[in-house]
Amino acid sequence: MSVAGTATDRRRLLQLLPLVALWPGGRVRAQESRSERAAPGSTITVGTLGDELAYDVVEIRARAGSEITIDFVNHSGGMPHNIVFVNSDSDINPVGIAALEASKTDYVPQDEIGRIFGYTSMAGPGETVSVTIGVPGKSGSYPYICTYPGHFTVMQGRLIAL
Numbered sequence: 001m002s003v004a005g006t007a008t009d010r011r012r013l014l015q016l017l018p019l020v021a022l023w024p025g026g027r028v029r030a031q032e033s034r035s036e037r038a039a040p041g042s043t044i045t046v047g048t049l050g051d052e053l054a055y056d057v058v059e060i061r062a063r064a065g066s067e068i069t070i071d072f073v074n075h076s077g078g079m080p081h082n083i084v085f086v087n088s089d090s091d092i093n094p095v096g097i098a099a100l101e102a103s104k105t106d107y108v109p110q111d112e113i114g115r116i117f118g119y120t121s122m123a124g125p126g127e128t129v130s131v132t133i134g135v136p137g138k139s140g141s142y143p144y145i146c147t148y149p150g151h152f153t154v155m156q157g158r159l160i161a162l
Helices: 007-022 089-099 110-115
Strands: 034-038 043-047 057-062 067-073 084-086 116-119 128-134 140-145 156-161
Touching: 034 043, 043 057, 057 067, 084 089, 089 110, 089 140, 110 116, 116 128
Parallel strands: 034 057, 043 067, 057 156
Antiparallel strands: 067 128, 084 116, 084 140, 140 156
């Protein structure tokens, strides 16, 4: 049986995922989240807020068409996380749901790769992983999510291409 079980199990899981934000560990400490500006060719460090399902950088501003590097630091004591950049808000759910069955590819669903323009590998607790991405050439807002099963519903940020 896969991580997500049957189709009925997956539907039940997806119905419960929004409740994660209500658990003590799921509350985002907004005062600790911040925005960062990335110059072309620069490196931005993004981490987790401890064991909370939240990034410490929830907005990255970068020049459209530039290239930036993301160093992702997992400050969690027990959960793996990653960062997956998707093309639009409408890509969040399809990528997050497909990730439920993508354990063999580090929870980056290869059947939805056309919706993704960059991603880190999964970082275990205390680990740092990096990725260099091309910021989309069109100005706009591009979501990033954690695709470890279920995290995508609350663990999100935005790359703003200027």
